[in-house]
Amino acid sequence: MKTDNHSLNELGNLWQNQPVSSPSSSQLKKQWQMHRQLQQLSIVGDLLTLLVIVSMTLYFVPRLGVFGKSWMLVILLTTTSITSYFIYLRRKSINPAESATSSYHEKLIQHAQAVIRIRRASQYITLPIGVLVAILHIGITLLGELPGAQLNMSFMFTLLGIVGLCLLIYGWNAWQIKRKQTELETLRRLLEEE
């Protein structure tokens, strides 16, 4: 069945007569190359994150005693699994070719909800990880597992640094969640109105 209504034809003629201007193919090629490079960079970034965690472990573990080694292992497992999960979620993006527009709208809203969930998870996980790192720091100092580590001012500053960083990440995530929720509400209003 064709949409052969006279008035619709008139609208269609107006619509198709609008002036158009397409981008040049060289512009598009440039954009495409940039897009590919960004994709490659993000893969390198993700791998580097994991590499930093593993290198730090490899560097510190031989210098630590039993307590330090076990605690380091706990932190390594926790951070690696969380980082890998986040990388997986970030890579699982929505494909505009796969869905009809109505289900794409739903997916877009679900995606926005998933982003809020990731932010919330990062917010709540920050404090336990901060505590784990602080315990490791105190433990290796008190037990004298790391040569040269002493209870002094620099120890206090490092500890304060860890606590400060965790609070900063916690606060930043809280702010992001608030922002994303407002965006989600606006998006929902735009897409769900009939």
Add this chain to the structure above:
Amino acid sequence: MIDNFEQLIDQYGALIYRVSSSYEANEHLRQELTQEMLLAIWQSLKHFRAHSSLKTYILRIAHNKAVSHIAYQVKRKSASDEHLINLAHSTTLEEHSDQQQQINRLLHAIRALPVQPRQVITLAMEGLSYKDIGQVCGLDINHVGVIIKRTREQLAEVLKNENR
């Protein structure tokens, strides 16, 4: 089949630009959106399996990409869209021919529609059958018919009122 960017632009550049004009009033953002759509289409062409016509497949990607663009604009909270739409509308109306004025009014009215009727009516104006529109939008044919009838009347009314 499309083998390079030149072919893609030659065959579908104008169509994609028209889709982006139903979402963006600002010329700069419209160009940006057109490029985003063409890139998304280029990226997805290798997955095309001829379950529908290539035009239908391309329009689906273009509209979905446009909706992502809306989502991104929500994030960017860029220079107020309303302001840009009004600005684009008022400056062009006085300067162009009768037909151009009619086109601008039509575009303005289309951009004011909710997303789903906007997608359905623009697909209809591109000459897609109810079945193809249903495929692009994931709607049954009857629902497509209802939306087209309602939206067409709405647009005709807007154009009629503004002509007075």
